[in-house]
């Protein structure tokens with residue numbers, strides 16, 4: 451039996467040269483959009499309609515035998531060499547890892563093998579392994595928190611699992627039972643819980659990753675895969691309080707487009723963003739604001755629509771032309787990642803800001819609209835949203851040879867909507883709202 455995957459801790463146990471047999475049992479997507487929304491006019495005019503309808507997967511992706519994970523068969527090998535804890539204030543994002551890792555191997559013939567927790571360590575892969583050549587890789591970003599009651603919590607892990615399945619299936623990698631993976635992640639987090647500092651703002655960043663492991667240069671569906679989860683203790687994103695960022699609205703490169711794969715969390719989407727990020731940094735700007743140019747159905751003219759920022763979704767709080775306070779973010783049209791934080795902010799805004807007269811819209815908004823609002827004093831706030839920072843206030847956006855000021859007074863680093871969203875979400879994550887359904891006990 452040939453094996454392309456050997457780690458110091460993983461003995462090979464499955465064939466890597468398997469061919470997947472296409473089955474006729476296909477074509478209905480497991481992961482339906484949670485909220486059916488009425489389609490806005492511009493979407494109806496598009497061939498590529500919404501992300502959920504664009505979900506694409508291999509013919510046998512939904513075969514229950516290939517999805518099923520049996521968490522009860524977990525094997526645990528504890529480390530004989532526990533690491534020293536890094537002092538809290540020295541933690542650098544993604545630089546330190548815990549004692550263990552969780553991994554599961556899969557073949558197209560057998561499905562998922564029994565999960566294992568082993569000491570954290572390198573993988574050893576044949577140089578011909580398909581992940582290295584054709585980018586069969588996708589991942590997730592989520593966190594475990596120590597609540598103020600001392601218990602450990604995950605935040606909306608079901609959303610990460612659904613997104614992970616969407617990403618993997620788009621790459622012809624296997625799907626999996628998300629509930630079972632959450633149970634395994636809980637066991638992994640409990641084993642390494644000593645790495646989670648007891649202070650507010652600290653957490654354990656979890657990085658579920660899936661790669662194709664078939665040893666082949668042939669371009670085709672991977673006959674084997676590895677799903678692993680590693681964990682990194684992290685400190686608060688803004689240890690001394692918010693620091694508003696400035697953005698470059700990038701007009702010379704595109705990150706995503708309807709019908710493409712930019713809205714999946716696949717590694718291949720991230721490397722191409724680094725050069726634009728470096729170019730923005732050369733100008734003293736922190737991140738790229740990715741644009742998508744399209745015809746504005748209201749005017750019939752081309753406009754540059756704002757999509758998302760670096761590794762964050764983007765929100766704008768505007769006083770619209772009718773004098774209403776409006777919180778807007780780009781729709782799930784294939785140009786943005788479906789952020790867990792984005793969804794949380796939309797939900798909280800609808801629940802908690804509507805009574806203050808806010809309307810909340812997932813709609814396209816373009817740079818000219820932001821520019822006009824700023825010029826007329828109607829641009830109240832702009833902020834990014836993501837797991838790392840929760841919210842990240844934006845001070846200014848460089849676009850079309852000018853700086854659009856985003857409503858922050860010079861002596862302030864965050865507007866009231868961004869501040870409240872951060873407080874509400876962190877409050878739920880750290881147990882200020884006991885029993886909140888988004889907080890899942892480990």
Ligand SMILES: Cc1ncc(COP(=O)(O)O)c(C=O)c1O
Nearest residue numbers: 761762763787789790791836837
């Ligand atoms: C491209 C991109 N957009 C948005 C987000 C925010 O998503 P989430 O709120 O799930 O962290 C991320 C973070 O992972 C990202 O990588």
